[in-house]
Amino acid sequence: MLLEVRDLAAYFFLDEGVLKAVDGLSFDVEAGETVALVGESGCGKTIVALSLLGVVPSPGRVVGGSVRFDGVDVVRASPAELRRVRGAGIGIVFQEPGAALNPVHTVGRQIADVVQLHRGLTKHEADAEAVRLLGEMEIPEPEKRAKAYPHELSGGMRQRATIAVAVSARPRLLIADEPTTALDVTIQREILDLLGRLQRDFGMSLLIITHDIGVVEEMARRVMVMYAGKLVEVGDAERVFRDPRHPYTRGLLGSVPRLGGGRKTPLVGISGVVPDLLDLPPGCSFLPRCPLGDASCTAVFPPLEPVAGRLCACYKVHDAITT
Amino acid sequence: MLDSGLTHATRWALLPGAGHLLLGRRQRGVHLLAYTVLVLGVLAWRWDRFVHALTSTALDQWVAALFLVASIAGAVWFSVWDVRRLARQAGEPTRGKSPMRIAMRRFRANSLAVASVYVIVLMYLVAILAPLLAPHDPSSIEHVMETRYLAPSWSHLMGTDEFGRDLLSRAIYGARVSLSIGLLAMVVAKLIGTTYGAIAGYFGGWVDNVMMRAVDVVIAFPTFYLMLMLVGVFEANIVVLVLILGLTAWPGTARFIRGEFLSLREQEFIESARSIGLPAPAIILRHLIPSALSPVLVSAAFSVAGMIGAEAGLSFLGLGIRPPTPSWGNMVSAGQDALLVAWWVAFFPGALLATVLIAFSLLADGLRDALDPKALMRRYL
Amino acid sequence: MPSRPDALLEVRGLRIHFPFGGRWFGRRGWVRAVDGVDLEVRRGEIFGLVGESGSGKTTLGRAVLRLVEPTAGAVRFDGVDILALGGRELRAARRRFQIVFQDPYRSLSPRMQIQSLIAEPLRLHHIVPEDGIETRVLELLGLVGLEPYFMHRYPHEMSGGQRQRVAIARAMAMEPDFLVADEPVSALDVSVQAQILNVLLELQRRVGIAMLFITHDLAVVERIADRVAVMYQGKIVETGDTERVLDHAEHPYTRRLLAAARGVR
Numbered sequence: 022m023l024l025e026v027r028d029l030a031a032y033f034f035l036d037e038g039v040l041k042a043v044d045g046l047s048f049d050v051e052a053g054e055t056v057a058l059v060g061e062s063g064c065g066k067t068i069v070a071l072s073l074l075g076v077v078p079s080p081g082r083v084v085g086g087s088v089r090f091d092g093v094d095v096v097r098a099s100p101a102e103l104r105r106v107r108g109a110g111i112g113i114v115f116q117e118p119g120a121a122l123n124p125v126h127t128v129g130r131q132i133a134d135v136v137q138l139h140r141g142l143t144k145h146e147a148d149a150e151a152v153r154l155l156g157e158m159e160i161p162e163p164e165k166r167a168k169a170y171p172h173e174l175s176g177g178m179r180q181r182a183t184i185a186v187a188v189s190a191r192p193r194l195l196i197a198d199e200p201t202t203a204l205d206v207t208i209q210r211e212i213l214d215l216l217g218r219l220q221r222d223f224g225m226s227l228l229i230i231t232h233d234i235g236v237v238e239e240m241a242r243r244v245m246v247m248y249a250g251k252l253v254e255v256g257d258a259e260r261v262f263r264d265p266r267h268p269y270t271r272g273l274l275g276s277v278p279r280l281g282g283g284r285k286t287p288l289v290g291i292s293g294v295v296p297d298l299l300d301l302p303p304g305c306s307f308l309p310r311c312p313l314g315d316a317s318c319t320a321v322f323p324p325l326e327p328v329a330g331r332l333c334a335c336y337k338v339h340d341a342i343t344t
Numbered sequence: 345m346l347d348s349g350l351t352h353a354t355r356w357a358l359l360p361g362a363g364h365l366l367l368g369r370r371q372r373g374v375h376l377l378a379y380t381v382l383v384l385g386v387l388a389w390r391w392d393r394f395v396h397a398l399t400s401t402a403l404d405q406w407v408a409a410l411f412l413v414a415s416i417a418g419a420v421w422f423s424v425w426d427v428r429r430l431a432r433q434a435g436e437p438t439r440g441k442s443p444m445r446i447a448m449r450r451f452r453a454n455s456l457a458v459a460s461v462y463v464i465v466l467m468y469l470v471a472i473l474a475p476l477l478a479p480h481d482p483s484s485i486e487h488v489m490e491t492r493y494l495a496p497s498w499s500h501l502m503g504t505d506e507f508g509r510d511l512l513s514r515a516i517y518g519a520r521v522s523l524s525i526g527l528l529a530m531v532v533a534k535l536i537g538t539t540y541g542a543i544a545g546y547f548g549g550w551v552d553n554v555m556m557r558a559v560d561v562v563i564a565f566p567t568f569y570l571m572l573m574l575v576g577v578f579e580a581n582i583v584v585l586v587l588i589l590g591l592t593a594w595p596g597t598a599r600f601i602r603g604e605f606l607s608l609r610e611q612e613f614i615e616s617a618r619s620i621g622l623p624a625p626a627i628i629l630r631h632l633i634p635s636a637l638s639p640v641l642v643s644a645a646f647s648v649a650g651m652i653g654a655e656a657g658l659s660f661l662g663l664g665i666r667p668p669t670p671s672w673g674n675m676v677s678a679g680q681d682a683l684l685v686a687w688w689v690a691f692f693p694g695a696l697l698a699t700v701l702i703a704f705s706l707l708a709d710g711l712r713d714a715l716d717p718k719a720l721m722r723r724y725l
Numbered sequence: 726m727p728s729r730p731d732a733l734l735e736v737r738g739l740r741i742h743f744p745f746g747g748r749w750f751g752r753r754g755w756v757r758a759v760d761g762v763d764l765e766v767r768r769g770e771i772f773g774l775v776g777e778s779g780s781g782k783t784t785l786g787r788a789v790l791r792l793v794e795p796t797a798g799a800v801r802f803d804g805v806d807i808l809a810l811g812g813r814e815l816r817a818a819r820r821r822f823q824i825v826f827q828d829p830y831r832s833l834s835p836r837m838q839i840q841s842l843i844a845e846p847l848r849l850h851h852i853v854p855e856d857g858i859e860t861r862v863l864e865l866l867g868l869v870g871l872e873p874y875f876m877h878r879y880p881h882e883m884s885g886g887q888r889q890r891v892a893i894a895r896a897m898a899m900e901p902d903f904l905v906a907d908e909p910v911s912a913l914d915v916s917v918q919a920q921i922l923n924v925l926l927e928l929q930r931r932v933g934i935a936m937l938f939i940t941h942d943l944a945v946v947e948r949i950a951d952r953v954a955v956m957y958q959g960k961i962v963e964t965g966d967t968e969r970v971l972d973h974a975e976h977p978y979t980r981r982l983l984a985a986a987r988g989v990r
Contacts, residue, residue, distance in 0.1 A: 278922070282944065291919070440877050613831060619790060623812075
């Protein structure tokens with residue numbers, strides 16, 4: 022097992038109170054598999070990614086649980102161990118293409134820096150490797166592009182460059198946090214294809230964090246649905262999307278217009294608003310918006326239990342099965 | 345019952361602060377009460393002078409006495425009005441928190457900033473009430489040989505200067521000069537600068553180009569030498585100094601406001617205002633200026649400090665307010681020669697200057713932190 | 726192209742070119758944001774305008790309301806050439822066509838209460854007398870599905886979806902015949918997007934308002950638009966009934982978009 026996360030909790034300590042961004046997440050990622058973490062903005066999924074690397078920004082921090090990567094517990098690791106994990110163990114690609122790129126250095130130099138650091142190549146070798154990697158990312162004229170600055174590249178190319186930096190140290194796990202959200206539809210396709218190809222060629226595991234169901238269907242074998250800091254449904258992507266059990270997953274799938282899904286009819290959607298993570302009531306956080314919930318859902322957040330071949334955190338779904 | 349409780353509070357509101365305390369608004373109640381007590385205390389302590397001042401022909405005496413009366417009346421009026429307003433609102437549905445209220449709350453949580461407000465208000469109060477408060481006549485010279493360079497004592501809390509004049513009284517009158525010039529010069533600079541910059545920034549294009557080139561020309565003048573020149577030509581009284589300081593400082597504000605407006609103009613809520621058909625003056629006044637106001641407020645606070653410092657510097661060099669009219673700047677200058685013999689002559693005005701400058705800087709810092717727009721948005725996930 | 730009697734908005738040969746580069750008097754070149762566009766939106770229909778970033782769709786959306794001055798071409802609203810209108814006439818004409826912006830976090834003035842935001846157009850155009858304003862504001866809030874207590878809130882106290890509803894209510898306050906919706910759901914959460922789309926569909930059903938719906942999402946366009954135009958680099962490459970364009974796309978760019986949106990599966 023490449024990555025084992027148990028009861029991960031990351032809180033933000035603000036003047037207004039404690040914001041529970043991640044509250045008891047447990048999941049595994051095997052070597053070579055693609056897993057998707059799905060949720061809307063404000064559910065804490067980006068903080069999950071940052072927790073895996075030990076880079077949660079203050080005033081937040083990981084307050085509990087463990088993240089075992091390749092034998093090292095990232096939550097309790099020393100700075101030296103963490104440096105080994107970051108880059109060479111786990112790489113990360115963010116949403117804004119180019120936000121991860123330093124605007125005052127050329128793209129080639131940034132890739133070369135990582136390669137030199139983690140793979141011990143000389144400067145010459147690193148520069149050549151940078152050009153090679155850019156070519157692998159299907160960037161045309163990589164020698165020219167390596168000398169370019171981030172602002173001279175288009176959004177799609179910047180994202181490819183960011184991916185090149187992330188994979189240049191040959192990480193075993195690549196985290197992609199909303200890698201295609203800020204890009205045009207045609208470019209999205211290309212980036213997803215690229216990620217898939219890299220995953221196969223390098224044998225990496227891929228953890229894709231997104232709110233876009235279409236992206237998940239494309240790329241992931243397994244999916245984890247997140248709501249208000251907790252997982253509510255986990256299982257095979259195909260099964261979960263064909264037959265969603267948790268009311269949030271159902272609502273989410275009903276909110277997304279799909280091509281061929283109907284004309285001029287209102288979308289099903291989910292009523293209400295995403296909850297404020299500062300002010301979560303006890304019990305199930307989805308209750309205010311849930312068509313199935315009632316008073317029995319107010320005591321404790323439901324645990325993930327196996328239902329119909331996947332895990333689901335909903336009392337009503339379990340009750341329906343067992344009665 | 346709620347109703348009778350409220351009418352009860354309203355009646356008590358005639359004593360400033362009491363009404364608020366009854367309604368549970370402790371902070372405001374205490375402030376009002378303390379202010380009233382302070383002012384009444386001054387009135388009681390200086391009753392004779394007050395009566396004399398009311399009937400005096402000297403303008404500043406009369407203003408001081410009037411201010412005292414107006415102050416008390418104002419406190420009473422505000423107390424009643426505010427209690428009535430709060431009583432009315434108790435029945436209404438909960439109002440949201442405007443960005444200004446949120447900023448005020450954050451400001452109040454900053455103790456240094458709040459303390460500096462107290463210091464500043466106190467200083468300005470003392471300055472306005474100078475004729476009533478000053479223990480001695482700041483310009484009277486008698487028995488010079490016996491009274492010169494006396495060290496600080498109970499009869500002369502800050503000692504005396506080379507002419508035997510009481511330094512505390514001179515410092516109090518000096519406060520009038522320094523503090524009023526500082527405030528008024530800032531107002532002049534901000535008013536002109538904001539209007540000018542707003543027009544340039546809103547219309548953009550060639551209007552902006554022409555107006556900004558004019559500003560470039562003004563900025564290119566070496567300010568200091570310009571001030572020297574103007575002071576040489578005109579007699580250096582308060583009005584002249586206010587104008588000189590204000591007219592040399594407005595271009596900085598103009599440039600800044602113009603930049604803010606140019607960027608704000610593209611913001612979608614401004615486009616929204618245009619799209620509903622709001623005419624340009626309404627857009628500027630109702631939408632653009634309030635949004636640009638926060639940084640202007642902060643820079644205004646810093647600017648007062650700068651103006652006070654500038655006046656002090658000019659007076660110190662003999663180019664601003666000339667003796668015998670006291671200004672903290674020229675008092676420090678006069679004390680320079682006697683530094684080894686009578687340290688207090690330069691020390692106290694200098695300390696007062698330092699205090700007021702630090703106070704305004706802390707105030708500006710506090711305003712800047714409180715008005716920080718990033719605090720409104722919480723998007724970290 | 727002859728105009729139909731039910732054409733509410735007619736755009737002919739619209740060009741919007743922005744200069745770039747060069748100092749005061751020289752110009753290095755022109756950005757052709759909109760490069761010769763013909764377009765027609767009929768009464769009561771939702772017209773989808775689809776394109777990727779840089780296609781010019783946002784500029785076009787602004788230009789038909791004259792929030793951006795066109796370089797060439799004609800824009801006629803209900804027969805009236807709005808490009809020829811003077812200041813006051815234009816402001817009066819603005820009642821009939823309105824816009825909802827993409828970013829609900831920036832399109833509402835942060836210092837105004839919701840009731841003031843919605844009442845602003847009511848007062849400006851004297852749509853109801855002063856004592857009727859509160860009632861009308863409550864009606865408009867109800868139209869977009871917001872509870873009355875939101876009246877006293879400030880924008881920063883509300884979520885993105887709620888703010889977008891306020892933006893729609895503010896636009897509808899003037900009872901316009903035509904609404905430009907510029908990517909109105911792109912900045913919102915998925916579950917909230919559905920709510921806002923439903924609000925817009927409901928508006929068309931109840932009030933019969935015509936809309937120019939600008940988006941990059943073909944699935945949204947399929948769901949909500951009656952007719953659609955595809956825009957690429959400042960030009961419209963394909964127009965037609967939504968079903969025809971999506972099922973039988975003719976232009977290669979449209980086909981590429983559809984292929985990308987549908988995925989490999």
